[in-house]
Amino acid sequence: MKEIVVISGKGGTGKTSLSASLSYVAANEVVMADCDVDAADLHLILKPENQYSEDFYSGFKAEINPEYCQSCGACFSVCRFEAILRKDDRYEVKYLDCEGCGYCQHVCLAEAINLREQKVGLCHIADARFGCKLVHAELGIGADNSGKLVAKVKRDANRVAKENSKDYILVDGSPGIGCPVISSLSGAAYAVLVTEPSLSGLEDLKRVWELSARFRIACGCVINKADVNPEITAMIKDILVEKDIELLSEIPYDEDFPRAITKGLCLMELDQAKWEPYIKQIWEKIR
Amino acid sequence: MRIAIASGKGGTGKTTLAVNLALYAAQTSNALLMDLDVEEPNSSLFVKGDLISETPAYRMAPVWDKPACLLCGECASICMFNAILKLGDMIMVLPELCHTCHACSELCPVGALPMQQRPLGIMRLFRKDALLFLESKLEIGVEQAAPLIKQSLDYVNNELPATDYQFIDCPPGTSCSMIHATKTADYVILVTEPTPFGLHDLRLAVETMRQLDKPIGVVVNRIGIGNEDVFTYCREEGIEVIGTIINSREFAELYSRAELMFTYNEVFRHTLDEILRRIRGIR
Missing domain, CATH: 3.40.50.300 (P-loop containing nucleotide triphosphate hydrolases)
Structure with missing residues (x-):
């Protein structure tokens, strides 16, 4: 081929x-x-007439659970992508800036951060x-x-x-x-x-x-x-x-x-x- | 006032639009043009300015310090980009996959993955009369364009004097490099052509800019080919068409020689005037 x-x-x-x-x-x-x-x-x-379509998942985005967050700011200080936003004493992830490296999750002692796999596209096989x-x-x-x-x-x-x-x-x-x-x-x-x-x-x-x-x-x-x-x-x-x-x-x-x-x-x-x-x-x- | 042309x-x-707008605006104002289509930057062919400075751009990636390493494998399990592999008693770094998050390097218990500079590209600053022009060019073989785009914007913000206008020649598409090139802009001009391909890709670009909450205007190039669908779409979506450029072999030939259209064509000068007036109006 x-x-x-x-x-x-x-x-x-x-x-x-x-x-x-x-x-x-x-x-x-x-x-x-x-x-x-x-x-x-x-x-x-x-x-084309799509015969088979499939969601395509790749990469991750961080999510901060505000219930667990202790506002220590560790995530903010390690993020190299300016993807953590400080709002008063709360922290949020800026979705489009997050590259999903997970560094914030590793340093979060309160275990308030999850990484969610991202659906980034759709793939079709078609006639x-x-x-x-x-x-x-x-x-x-x-x-x-x-x-x-x-x-x-x-x-x-x-x-x-x-x-x-x-x-x-x-x-x-x-x-x-x-x-x-x-x-x-x-x-x-x-x-x-x-x-x-x-x-x-x-x-x-x-x-x-x-x-x-x-x-x-x-x-x-x-x-x-x-x-x-x-x-x-x-x-x-x-x-x-x-x-x-x-x-x-x-x-x-x-x-x-x-x-x-x-x-x-x-x-x-x-x-x-x-x-x-x-x-x-x-x-x-x-x- | 920062205007992205995407x-x-x-x-x-x-x-075509970016270089003509920037050089035309520079006849009466201070202006800066940034070519952030870093994979294939071509604005310099049109600007023909005098080189002021060259600044190499680097990105950081880890290197394995074998004698220091305890082979715990923590780095390989931390890296979300598969840029670090543990193969038997060695650690292998794949720098082209690295996103420079620094996690492996800083979380390594014995500091066996120091970060090291790697070539990313080059930023060249030119002057042409009242126009400052920054061209950023990606090193061939480097996969990620976004880090060079970010560094170029930092360079402009920190090192260059403020100007009345800043124009950005953006990369095509709607993926991460286009987002990085447009996201600091005050206004985004989307250039399209009146064909089904042009319309299909314009829709994607419009959706992207709406997610970023950017004010947008559309310039339709090559009027005369295709059909009216692009105009219908803009009307229905409430998007202003701020300029049109006619399809002509003369323009194609001027472009091929990297010559400026506004110096030859009065109608096109009026189009640029209208676009600049529109831009000033959103200040």
Whole structure:
């Protein structure tokens, strides 16, 4: 089984549009995994019917029981996250600031502090519109366990792929280079880096490639909106040669991207004749 | 007055709006811009300022002092993040999982887990005319962005002079790093685009800001693509649309070269004026 991750560093370069179109041409071979868990949009195109949904618990939050609290302030003095609020001589936990380290619980002699495991999201296994399975998730507001939820989505996708004898898992990743991206790269065989020819896109491409290279993951690159700035497209291509990154496709600026999204379709459904050569070429190179 | 520029969806125009607003405001006021999209900071490409100082940022994580250790295993049972493992007669620290709570280090009966600095990123301070600009960039391979965001805000609060405006270019999403970048702001501008993706992620961002009790306004970028649903949503939710930016290839090309839109486009200058007037009104 081969796990392919679509990432970009920079947001808004077309990751989800390309992932959705790839799932259309490879529907018989792939399980899709939406790992952009804090802004998951793939379901808006794939319109999945959830077959199985599961609460996802991860991490803890402290709770102070005011009946037992002696107001000694030990919790307040050890907390490094400014998550304990002093109100007169009472102490409260600031929910969004608590990281669940439990240090306060260890130093509370009155045993007034409990740690409660947090439901931070929902994970779904679904039948997607094109006939493939989609594993996707919703992260709760402000949750700081996106990396763990990504790992859970990928674990489920692996299981579903085995059960259904699919050879590929295609992962729609999140922007950036932090914990959800690192988590989506771990165990992947190939990374598709989607970029655009802007100075920002170029900077972000270099950083996301460097991260992928640390994991020794082979990379290919799609240059979207390639004709917006031919000069920078040429600079990107130089970098691809220098870093040994495969050029998968150059796609010209095209408002079919927002047009398809607005209709809830993938590019292939909007205009198969135009988009099939691009999408098929990418799929043949990465499979 | 601290104004955060955020969005649920990436690539909607946060950086474009932040740099243009900050440099435009700096023509008539003292202003500060912070790029707290620490995983992929790009504002510096647009600001092109003179470097004033560089401050490396560190975070603390424990290291195992083998000779001092009694192998009681207390540290491994204390750590809620699985950052410390006891394997036979050794203690293994996984610093990338550490949240720097200090519990293991301070609760160790023999002090065998002293805390040590580890690289987190770098904060660079620039000046461009009346604008001070702080760029914070995360070290590649570091998983947690929030500690660098917190340190950057501390640095601004403690080390830099007060300015009329402080603008923050935030990370995308709605998870912990976006919360940390927005939570000290007096006002949050959510940038979106009029597509189903833009609307879906805007809803999440709005819910997040409501939990933080932040006053918000929405800027809709790339008008001309998509549909009217974003406007309908804002009207129904009582959220003010404080600005719109038209979809144009000219803007895409200016952005690609990291050039400022307000120097080329009069309509966009009016949009910035309106946004600044709106911001002054909530003081």
